[in-house]
Amino acid sequence: MAKHKTPLLDELEKGPWPSFVSDIKREAESRAKNEKGVEYQIPVDVCDDLLGVLELSYTDGETHWKHGGIVGVFGYGGGVIGRYCDQPEMFPGVAHFHTVRVNQPSGLYYSTEFLNKLCDLWEFRGSGMTNMHGSTGDIVWLGTTTPQLEEIFYELTHNLDTDLGGSGSNLRTPACCLGMSRCEYSCIDAQDLCNDLTHEFQDFLHRPAFPYKFKFKMDGCPNGCVASIARSDLSFIGLWKDNIRINQEAVRAYIGGEIPPNGGAHAGRDWGKFNIQKEIIDLCPTKCMWMEGDTLKINDKECNHCMHCINAMPRALRIGEDTGCALLLGAKAPILDGAQMGTLVVPFIKCESPYTEIKDLIEKLFEFWMEEGKNRERVGETMKRIGLYKILQVLEVEVDARVVQEPRTNPYIFWKEEEVTGGWDRKIEDYRSRHKM
Numbered sequence: 001m002a003k004h005k006t007p008l009l010d011e012l013e014k015g016p017w018p019s020f021v022s023d024i025k026r027e028a029e030s031r032a033k034n035e036k037g038v039e040y041q042i043p044v045d046v047c048d049d050l051l052g053v054l055e056l057s058y059t060d061g062e063t064h065w066k067h068g069g070i071v072g073v074f075g076y077g078g079g080v081i082g083r084y085c086d087q088p089e090m091f092p093g094v095a096h097f098h099t100v101r102v103n104q105p106s107g108l109y110y111s112t113e114f115l116n117k118l119c120d121l122w123e124f125r126g127s128g129m130t131n132m133h134g135s136t137g138d139i140v141w142l143g144t145t146t147p148q149l150e151e152i153f154y155e156l157t158h159n160l161d162t163d164l165g166g167s168g169s170n171l172r173t174p175a176c177c178l179g180m181s182r183c184e185y186s187c188i189d190a191q192d193l194c195n196d197l198t199h200e201f202q203d204f205l206h207r208p209a210f211p212y213k214f215k216f217k218m219d220g221c222p223n224g225c226v227a228s229i230a231r232s233d234l235s236f237i238g239l240w241k242d243n244i245r246i247n248q249e250a251v252r253a254y255i256g257g258e259i260p261p262n263g264g265a266h267a268g269r270d271w272g273k274f275n276i277q278k279e280i281i282d283l284c285p286t287k288c289m290w291m292e293g294d295t296l297k298i299n300d301k302e303c304n305h306c307m308h309c310i311n312a313m314p315r316a317l318r319i320g321e322d323t324g325c326a327l328l329l330g331a332k333a334p335i336l337d338g339a340q341m342g343t344l345v346v347p348f349i350k351c352e353s354p355y356t357e358i359k360d361l362i363e364k365l366f367e368f369w370m371e372e373g374k375n376r377e378r379v380g381e382t383m384k385r386i387g388l389y390k391i392l393q394v395l396e397v398e399v400d401a402r403v404v405q406e407p408r409t410n411p412y413i414f415w416k417e418e419e420v421t422g423g424w425d426r427k428i429e430d431y432r433s434r435h436k437m
Contacts, residue, residue, distance in 0.1 A: 330380025
């Protein structure tokens, strides 16, 4: 029997879609019955009271959660998000309702045994409710009390061989796609890179030292399955710099209808005969493809790695063999300034363990941003404020035409003295002579 009446929340259970309200009610019923005989370390009615406080928030049109202070585990500044209810007498089960972020494995690979241990631990010391996964990538555990935090942390690190994720003004938990473990298009070992950078920058992950949060995300290829270009301050996108490999026999097989396009993804419907001109060549954004008789030609210098042709004809077209990644900086989605995608700062860099060149760039960026960034200013906002050229100087990266979106449209061009032959003294003398000064 539910403790609280929830007519507004009940509306969210109607319709064909899954409802988080139904999930919470199921967990509340399970905890009330306690068929497993678990000795819960937090109030049994935590899920019931969560429904109650949420219903009250809907009724009042305002939240009933308050920050209330910083909580965490000894030695760490991140990983736990403190949350308290401002109506503890009415909802004692959620007087404390802290969120714990757990560092997810690269590529989100789990064994059943590991998942069972995670769930058993959270059932015992938390609310039993999880979010798999948060928008950053972490395993998110919803709802526990302050006395349980050190116990949870001990179990995670000693018995589950994992760690807390990031929260606050620090490096957030790096995330990546499946990479080479499952994907034939992957140009980099995204999982190895993600794991390596997670270990390399542990101090920044657990001890906040930044002006604001910072996210790494790794896409193994330009298909961007984790959308790193929009969701991370420093985006790694695998690509190639040589030519797309072409199997002309397979091209002819696609044209002749012997091989279905798009990997047979539309096998359930008859889309008509495959038309390479209409479906591939005309859709190329840089118009770098054409047919000469029954032979497909590609001007690879004009290719911008959109992946459309490779996705549509995977048995005919393959990624190149000289692979690496591009680095894009500054994606963000803040409320005030608006969302922006990452800006290309390094068009191509080799991406091979131990990733020394990449780590050197990251360290230069961190050192500069910690010194120059304003409080609660994402690195993309810092870059927008001081200019892309300054960032390239900091990273000691040569200016490349590929990082310029479009030529500037105003006439104000500034030069450094050392960039002008003869220096300023000569320019002053010329000016004076022309004007007879």
